[in-house]
Amino acid sequence: MSNIIRQDISIYLQAIQVAKEVYQLTNRLPAQQQFVLTTQLRRSIIRICNCLANISNSNSKLSIRRSSEQFISAYAEIKTQMKTALTLEHFKQRDLTELEESLDSIWQYCESNLQSYYSN
DSSP states (O other): HHHHHHHHTTHHHHHHHHHHHHHHHOOOOOOOGGTHHHHHHHHHHHHHHHHHHHHHHHOSSHHHHHHHHHHHHHHHHHHHHHHHHEEEEOOOSHHHHHHHHHHHHHHHHHHHHHHHHOHH
């Protein structure tokens, strides 16, 4: 069992809270974005939660690496979609500040744990 996430299950719970925030924010998007940006943002945050769960249940370095790469991809994806929403003026920066801080916190936690895991 991997200790990367398991050491601090609060990071997974934080990701679940971030998912809740994403769902609440996307409820405010205009109807024409319901099947595009809304779906993409929600899919990305669910991928992040799934990647964290996969990392915590991984038994091998290869599996952890694969899940970590998927996490990085999902993280980049959601950050891009948030920038798109800002560019299209669906949100103001202040609407996304807390969400971005939470995502960055999750990213930093995972990155530091992965670095220490690979250095051992």
